[in-house]
Amino acid sequence: DGGITQSPKYLFRKEGQNVTLSCEQNLNHDAMYWYRQDPGQGLRLIYYSQIVNDFQKGDIAEGYSVSREKKESFPLTVTSAQKNPTAFYLCASSISSGSGSGELFFGEGSRLTVL
């Protein structure tokens, strides 16, 4: 089945540790995204990528890093510089064309808790 796979689903981290969240899609989508969701709040864009080997900062990129070496994969690293990393992280992808993007397809999310 086509879709987006995020792992791990739950992750616990000690303060000062970097963690990497995996996101893989087999939808052949060019654009991929990382969003952060805090309890009772909307989605805030961390990073997005419109094409392989290229990515752009979203609104809350500080303390995060990404790579886009393959079309299918867009891993997110939460670094120790991120002051409040406990949150629900959502990866998404979409078709990207010159006239804009289609719908976003989301993974099931990764819930990160910093102890």
Add this chain to the structure above:
Amino acid sequence: GQQVMQIPQYQHVQEGEDFTTYCNSSTTLSNIQWYKQRPGGHPVFLIQLVKSGEVKKQKRLTFQFGEAKKNSSLHITATQTTDVGTYFCAGPGLRYNFNKFYFGSGTKLNVKP
């Protein structure tokens, strides 16, 4: 910067009552999308509106895009317990940055049976 505001933040209704959530953008949108997130789940795409004044229906759900393409609404007729969740609107970025979607803060709907 570009902002998408959504109201109300919460709505509690009795099953069978209607429900409406409103989305307002600080800038003109080329299109607007609506998503539903069930408790503990991930957002799922509902619909995209593109034309000024567009109205689309999906069974009990009616979506509307304002004439100025700066606001949108989602109306649910005769809510059911299966409608429980958070509804988000999302608008794309400006100019060339169509892939940068801005999400509203969402409206959390609770339906009492």
